[in-house]
Structures are given as structure tokens and as C-alpha cells.
Amino acid sequence: MSFRGAILSEEYKEKGHLFSGMxxxxxxxxRKKMDDEARKLVVKELAEVVGxxxxxxxxxxxxxxxxxxxxxxxxxxxxxxxxxxxxxxxxANKRHVPVTPLASSTVSLSSGVFIPNGIAxxxxxxxxxxxxxxxxxxxxxxxxxxxxxxxxxxxxxxYWYPLGSFHYAVSVLGPTTTQNHGGRGYGGWDEVASFEVxxxxxxxxxxxxxxxxxxxxxxxxxxxxxxxxxxxxxxxLLGVITKLAVRIYPKAESNxxxxxxxxxxxxxxxFVKRICRQGVARHQVIFWWHGLTLxxxxxxxxxxxxxxxxxxxxxxxxRGRTPPNGxxxxxxxxxxxxxxxxxxASAGVCDRVAREIGGxxxxxxxxxxxxxxxxxxxxxxxxxxxxxxxxxNLITKSMGAFSTIPIIWPGIGxxxxxxxxxxxxxxxxxLKKDMGVWFAYAHPFDQGRCFFxxxxxxxxGENQQRMLMDALENADFNSRIVREFGCFPHKPPIFNxxxxxxxxxxxxxxxxxxxxxxMIDPNxxxxxHVNPFADVPELPGLGK
Numbered sequence: 001m002s003f004r005g006a007i008l009s010e011e012y013k014e015k016g017h018l019f020s021g022m023x024x025x026x027x028x029x030x031r032k033k034m035d036d037e038a039r040k041l042v043v044k045e046l047a048e049v050v051g052x053x054x055x056x057x058x059x060x061x062x063x064x065x066x067x068x069x070x071x072x073x074x075x076x077x078x079x080x081x082x083x084x085x086x087x088x089x090x091x092a093n094k095r096h097v098p099v100t101p102l103a104s105s106t107v108s109l110s111s112g113v114f115i116p117n118g119i120a121x122x123x124x125x126x127x128x129x130x131x132x133x134x135x136x137x138x139x140x141x142x143x144x145x146x147x148x149x150x151x152x153x154x155x156x157x158x159y160w161y162p163l164g165s166f167h168y169a170v171s172v173l174g175p176t177t178t179q180n181h182g183g184r185g186y187g188g189w190d191e192v193a194s195f196e197v198x199x200x201x202x203x204x205x206x207x208x209x210x211x212x213x214x215x216x217x218x219x220x221x222x223x224x225x226x227x228x229x230x231x232x233x234x235x236x237l238l239g240v241i242t243k244l245a246v247r248i249y250p251k252a253e254s255n256x257x258x259x260x261x262x263x264x265x266x267x268x269x270x271f272v273k274r275i276c277r278q279g280v281a282r283h284q285v286i287f288w289w290h291g292l293t294l295x296x297x298x299x300x301x302x303x304x305x306x307x308x309x310x311x312x313x314x315x316x317x318x319r320g321r322t323p324p325n326g327x328x329x330x331x332x333x334x335x336x337x338x339x340x341x342x343x344x345a346s347a348g349v350c351d352r353v354a355r356e357i358g359g360x361x362x363x364x365x366x367x368x369x370x371x372x373x374x375x376x377x378x379x380x381x382x383x384x385x386x387x388x389x390x391x392x393n394l395i396t397k398s399m400g401a402f403s404t405i406p407i408i409w410p411g412i413g414x415x416x417x418x419x420x421x422x423x424x425x426x427x428x429x430x431l432k433k434d435m436g437v438w439f440a441y442a443h444p445f446d447q448g449r450c451f452f453x454x455x456x457x458x459x460x461g462e463n464q465q466r467m468l469m470d471a472l473e474n475a476d477f478n479s480r481i482v483r484e485f486g487c488f489p490h491k492p493p494i495f496n497x498x499x500x501x502x503x504x505x506x507x508x509x510x511x512x513x514x515x516x517x518x519m520i521d522p523n524x525x526x527x528x529h530v531n532p533f534a535d536v537p538e539l540p541g542l543g544k
Contacts, residue, residue, distance in 0.1 A: 033117050034097065039074055042095055046077050046119075049087035054078040054125070065102070065120045073100065073120035080125040082242045086202040089240065089525075092119055093200045098528050101240045103143040103171035116529050121240060123173075129153050130243065136218035138193055138245045143173040151385065159248045160385040162191060173241060177232055193220045195231050196243035200521045207231075210245065217245035230516070235492035236527035238520050252337035255383040258347050259362040260354040261328030265422055267357050268330035269415050273448040274353050280346045281334045288439035289323040291454075292331050292371065295440075299373030321426060328360070335382050410454045413487030418442060418451045421485055425455055452490060478502060492530070499532035 034042065039057055046055045055077045056062075062072040075097075079085045092099045098118025127144035134157060141150060147161075148168030154160055166175050176191060194208035194217050207228040209219030220228060230238055258281075262268040268286045275281050287295070323329055334350055336343045351361045368375035380386045413421065425437045442453040478489045479501035493499040503510035514533040517524075524531060 033074055038095075042091065042097055042119075043075055045091045045095075046075065046088060049091070050077055050079050050084050054080075062120070065122070066115050071116055073115040074117055076120045076122055078122045078125045082196070082198065082204065085121070085123075085198045085240050085242055086204065088119070088121060089198055089200050090202045092525050093202075093523055096523050097525060099200075099240075099525050100527050100529075101143075101236045103173045118525075118528075123171075123240070123242075126242065131217075132157055132159070132248070133218065134159065134248075134250075136216060137248050137250075138218040139248050140217050140243060140245045141172060142243060143171060143241055145172050146170060147172055154248055155251075155385070158251050160251060161246060161248050163381065163385065172246065173244060176244070176246060177234075177241060190232055191247045192228060192232065193218050193245040193247060195228050195241055195245075197231055197239040197241050199239045200523065200525050204242075205239070218247075233492050235530050237517060237531060238526060240526075251385075252339075252343075254336075254338065254340040254343040256336045256343050256347055257364065257378055257382060258334040258336060258350040259364065259367045260332050260334070260350065260359045261362055262330045262332065262354075262357075262359045264329055265419055267359060268332050269419065269442075269448075269451070270357050271332055271354055271359055272444050273415065274357075275334060275350060276444050277447045280336075280349055282337045283335045283443065285333045285441050285443045287331045287333065287441045289327050289329055289331070290438050291440035292374065293327075294438070295377075296371040296374040299377045301373075331362075332359075333378065333382075410452065410490040411481065411487050412445070412450050412452050412490055413485060415448060415451055417485050417487050418453050421453070421455075421481070421487060424485070425457070476501065479505070493532070496530060496532050499530060503532050 033039075043055055043057050055075065057075050059072070062074070062076055065076055066072050077088055079088060089099065091097075099121050100115045100118060101121045101123065103123050123143040125144060126142040127146075127149070128142050129139060129145055129150065130142065131138075131140040132153060133139070137159075139150065139154065139161070146169050147163055147166055150161055150172055151163065151168070161172070164175055194206065194210045196210065197205045197207075199205060205227075207220075208217070208226070209215035209222055210217045211222070215222075220226060231241055260271065262271065265286070265288075272284050272286060276284060332354075336346045336350075338346075354361050364375075411421075422439070425439075438456040440454040440456065442451050444451050478493070478498060481487050481489075482502050483505055488502070493502070503513070517531065517533055
């Protein structure tokens with residue numbers, strides 16, 4: 001059967017979710033679909049590379065590759081080797097067919113939220129852990145390896161990898177490369193030491209020490225420019241990652257979680273800076289009281305402990321700034337790992353520093369009595385390093401309370417700038433009649449030089465058209481935050497416009513990035529729907 005968007009548009013026009021999906025596409029620059037003859041030829045050529053069972057243009061299968069069934073690729077292809085990825089990209093480059101890379105069949109790349117036309121290059125069959133090197137403390141993996149898979153393999157050898165706020169079935173590659181996800185709270189940011197990437201013309205590039213046949217995958221820096229940053233946050237624009245070496249860490253002799261409460265965000269932030277800049281803690285998280293309350297609530301729901309879940313007053317969740325009696329405005333969770341004597345001494349240091357700046361150390365058992373769901377989560381997730389349903393996923397359990405989608409602002413900025421943003425969100429949004437803000441959590445990277453902050457903005461009582469406008473206006477919102485506060489969104493943009501409005505503020509940086517894109521991908525086949533630099537030409541058939 002012919003899968004035509006025009007027919008679906010009429011059929012589902014009154015189905016708000018699907019209709020909005022099509023309307024949101026107006027914010028995405030996209031190529032026209034291939035005609036039937038062109039598509040069949042490309043499918044035939046791809047099947048010769050990966051086999052007929054691993055290439056399809058079946059609309060039922062293609063619908064599974066996008067959040068919206070009306071926004072789909074034209075072809076899905078599943079390689080299992082670097083050589084097959086090379087073959088796929090050479091065909092796509094010759095035919096000028098767009099390619100969107102995916103990992104482990106999950107929408108773990110921002111470019112994969114919408115895949116309008118072209119090829120979905122699904123790397124889920126490339127799921128081997130190629131090496132676990134405990135001498136140099138890295139694991140070499142393919143893009144389809146999941147958090148659960150890597151976690152299990154590492155535990156058998158007494159090692160672990162930072163889990164982040166991601167489900168065990170999500171590809172390690174997705175968050176690690178598109179969000180710079182890492183766990184070194186007093187170290188750097190990302191956990192990638194080196195990459196293997198296939199460029200659009202089929203060229204294979206390795207970064208760091210791995211560029212030499214006998215070089216080490218663990219060595220990010222050599223006596224030439226470090227190129228691995230080109231494929232962090234690149235959102236599928238500059239090639240397909242086929243291998244990545246990630247840093248791994250040995251299990252500690254002792255693990256402890258320190259809890260301290262603070263009266264305001266400035267005090268909590270000062271505590272975190274003092275601790276992480278001295279290398280006392282492995283990682284820290286600042287919970288606003290909203291986040292602490294809701295995460296505990298939903299963690300209990302996840303464990304089906306319905307008898308322990310109380311009713312949350314609606315105003316507490318969204319609009320109230322002042323916490324209830326006996327609840328701190330901010331609670332800092334500090335993860336301590338290492339030798340037993342060091343961990344015990346570090347806990348004492350945390351107690352002392354918290355008191356010095358007006359905070360209150362909270363005994364673990366006392367914290368657990370008030371927050372049993374969160375205590376259980378932190379024990380399994382933070383101490384035992386067992387994959388759990390991430391706290392961020394638990395937020396979705398509250399979505400039924402809202403008449404429109406939230407704008408989620410996960411972003412990064414300096415300590416003082418994050419404090420300024422908090423005030424901005426309270427004054428400009430939380431106090432408006434039809435708006436609400438929910439502050440979740442923040443945590444430091446690079447010794448507290450920057451903080452990641454997660455904030456949710458809601459609109460109430462509006463219709464589907466307002467939902468659409470909120471989604472499209474998010475691009476302007478992000479660019480204003482960059483312009484006025486110098487804080488950047490944490491995740492790569494989904495829309496061309498979103499990226500362009502930010503890069504237009506960057507001067508020479510944006511110009512250099514444009515030149516790199518044009519040099520590496522002159523035919524603009526890699527994720528063109530998120531390319532901020534050029535209008536995509538309409539190509540109804542094949543390229544020459």
C-alpha cells in the first residue's frame with residue numbers, strides 16, 4: 001500500500017498528537033521524498049550491502065522509527081559491520097539520499113526524534129563489546145551496546161561505567177555523544193577517549209591514539225589536534241560513529257552517600273563548589289525541594305508501593321516556591337567512593353563544610369525515613385551501580401496532569417548564571433496565571449566551573465494549537481537564554497531553526513563549523529533536517 005502523508009493528514013486531522021507532529025515539521029528543513037523508482041533502486045543497492053533481511057521500505061516498520069507515525073524515514077537499514085556502514089554511506093552519498101544514524105533502535109540521538117524522509121541507519125545489530133581493558137581503564141564498544149549490557153559485563157570484572165539518567169536499554173553511544181554525558185564531577189565532562197567514525201564518502205577516521213595501528217584507544221591526546229570533539233554534540237551531522245572507547249572505573253572499597261540540607265540555592269551551590277573543587281566527592285546533585293518530593297513520590301510508584309505514596313498538593317509541585325515546614329529548599333546528595341579511611345574522612349569534611357555555610361547534615365537513616373523511595377533508588381543506582389528506571393523517566397508519570405507538553409530546559413552555565421536563571425524562571429514564568437515551573441535538580445561538572453540544571457516549564461488550560469506554538473517557540477526561548485544569560489541548552493537541537501538561532505550568535509565559531517560541515521559532507525546527506533547552515537535542496541528523485 002502507498003503510505004502517503006496527505007491521506008494521513010485528512011484521516012488524523014482531529015487527532016491532536018499526530019496532527020501536531022506534522023505541523024511541527026514546518027520547523028524542519030527537509031528534502032522531498034524519493035519517487036517509487038528511485039526508492040526501489042536504493043533499496044536494491046542497500047540490500048546488496050546488508051542483505052535483503054536487513055533493509056526495508058515497509059511503512060509499518062518505518063513508522064517505528066519516529067515519535068510521530070507521520071514523520072518517518074523512507075528506508076531503514078541495519079548494518080552489522082564498519083564495512084557495511086561504509087557501503088551504505090557511499091550509496092547514499094552517490095544518490096544524494098539523507099541518512100539519520102540511530103543506535104540500539106532507540107531515539108537516543110536528538111536527530112532521531114524526527115526522521116523526515118531518507119534512510120534510518122539503525123546500528124542496533126552492531127552491539128559487541130570489543131574490549132574491556134582494565135590496565136588502561138577503558139571499554140571499546142560498538143554503537144548498539146546498551147547501558148545494561150555494558151554494566152553487566154563490567155561488573156563481572158569489578159568495574160563500572162557512569163549510568164546517568166538513562167534506561168538500561170538505551171545505547172551508551174546516544175547520551176555519551178549527543179549530551180556529553182559523563183560522571184566525573186570533579187574532572188572533565190564526557191567519558192569518551194576516542195572514536196572510530198565513517199564519513200559520508202566512506203572514509204574511516206579514528207581519533208586520539210587509535211589513529212595509529214598500534215596506538216591506544218585510551219589516549220585522547222597525542223601530538224596533533226584533538227578531533228574527537230567534532231563528534232560530540234554533532235547530532236549525526238558529520239558521520240556515523242562505529243566504535244567508541246569509554247572510560248571505566250574500578251569498584252570502590254567503600255561507598256557512602258552524604259546528605260545535607262540548605263536554605264537556598266546559593267548556599268547549596270557554595271557547598272558543592274567547595275567539595276568538588278577539592279576532589280572530595282566523586283559526584284554531587286543539588287535537588288530543589290520540588291524535585292526531591294516528586295522523585296521520592298514516583299520512585300515509590302515505580303516499586304508499586306502505593307500504600308506509601310501520599311497525595312501531593314498540586315500547588316506544591318508547580319507553583320509554590322516556599323517549601324513546607326521541615327523541608328529544606330535544597331538538598332545536596334554527595335556520592336563518596338574510595339578506600340574506607342578516605343570515605344570516612346570525606347564524610348566528616350562534608351559535615352564540617354555544610355555547617356560552615358549554614359547547612360544541616362542529615363543522617364542517612366533520617367533521610368530514608370522521610371524519602372524511602374529516593375533512598376532505595378540511590379542505594380541501587382548510586383552505590384551498587386545497578387541500572388534502574390531513571391528518575392527523569394519517572395517524571396513522565398506526572399504528565400497526565402497537564403493539558404500541554406512541558407518545555408524541558410536541561411542546560412549548562414556557570415554557577416552565578418544558573419542562580420540568575422532560577423530567579424528569571426520564578427519571576428517571568430512561575431508566577432504567571434497560565435504558567436508553571438518545576439525545578440528538578442542541578443549538578444556540577446569540571447569542578448563546578450559549570451552546572452547542569454534541569455527545569456520544567458508548563459502551560460495550563462490551553463489547546464492543541466498552543467502546544468504546537470510552544471514547541472516551535474522553544475527555538476526562540478533557547479536562543480534568548482544564550483543571548484541574555486550565556487547558558488546553553490544541554491542537548492543538541494531537534495530543529496534546524498533552533499540550532500541556527502544559537503549559532504548566529506557565535507561569530508567565527510559558527511562560520512568554522514559551517515566550513516567543516518561543507519568539507520566533510522558536501523552533499524549534505526548526514527541528518528540534513530538538523531543542519532543549521534543551509535536550506536536543503538528539494539530532490540524528488542536521485543542525485544547524479
